[in-house]
Amino acid sequence: MQINGETKIVGVIGFPIEHTASPLMHNAAFQHLGLNYIYLPFLVKPGELKKAVEGLKALNVKGFNVTIPYKNEVANYVDELKGEASFIHSVNTVVREGDRFIGYSTDGEGFMKSLEEEGIKIKGKSVLIIGAGGASTAISFSLLKEGISSLYIINRGKERGEKLRNLLLKIYPNSPIHFFPLERKVFPSLLPEVDILINSTPIGMREGDPLLFNPDFLPSHTVICDIVYKPLYTPLIEEAKKRGNKVVTGLGMLLHQGAIAFRLWTGVEPPLEVMKEALYKALSSAKNKD
C-alpha cells in the first residue's frame, strides 16, 4: 500500500479502540482491489466526541465507523441520519457527501446477512435477545422488520430493557415484544418457545465469564447466535456446539456490517472472501475449533 497525496482516509472511532479488527478487514480489501484508501483506528476520549467529528470533517476524511461507546451520541453530531439510523438513533457508519456527514446503521442488516449466509430463515420465528444496548436495538429493529413472530428482550437493567421495548413498539405498534429482567429463573419457561437466541451483551469476552442461563433448558432446535467476536468461540457458542445446536458466531455480523460500510464509502463491491479471511486470521487463534 502506497500512501500519497490522493489517498482517501476512512477509519473507526471508539474508546477503547485497541480491540478493533476492522482496520485489518478494510485495508485487506483496499489492497486487494488496488483502491487508494486507508482505514485507521482513532481513539476518542470521553467528552471529545463532538470535537473529533468536527476534526474528521475538517480533515476531509471520507467516512468512519463508530464503535463503543459512541453509537448513540454521534447521531447528534452528523448532518443527517438515513435508513435504520433515523429510527433507532444509533450510527455505526458515517459517510461524507460533499461537506456533509451522513449517519447510517449497518449493524442490523449485517446481522441479518450473517443469518442468511447460514441458511437461517427469520420470518415467523420466535427470538430471544439478551441485552438491550446499541447492537440489540439495531438487531431487534431488523428482526421485526423481517416479520418474526415474537421478540423476548432480556436485560440486566430494567430501564434500558423497557426503553428498547417502548422504542420498538413505537415503530412496530401492537407487535409481540416482551421484556424480562436478566434472572436465571426466567429462562426455563421461555427457552422451549425460542427458535433463535442471541447474546448481544459483552458477556463471553472475558475469560471466566459465566453462561447466563442453565444450558440444560436449551431445546435442540434453537439456533444460538453470539455477536461477541473476541473470542470467536465464546463459552455460549462452545456449549451450544457441544450440544449439537446450530451456532452463528459474531464474525458474520462483523464482516457484513463492514461490507455494507465499504460499499457506502467507495461505491465498489466489497471483496467478501478477502475481508472474511483477514478477520478469521485475526480472530481465530484456534482454527481447529471450527
Ligand code: NAP
Ligand atoms: P452497549 O450499547 O454498551 O450495550 C451493552 C448491553 O450489554 C447492555 O444491554 C448491558 O446491559 C449489557 N451488559 C453489559 N455488561 C453486562 C454484564 N456484565 N452482565 C449482563 N449484561 C451486561 O454495547 P453494544 O454496542 O450493544 O455491544 C454489545 C456487544 O456486542 C459488545 O461485546 C460488542 O463488541 C458486540 N458487537 C459485535 C458486533 C459484531 O459485528 N459482531 C457489532 C456490534 C457489537 P445494561 O443495560 O444493564 O447495562
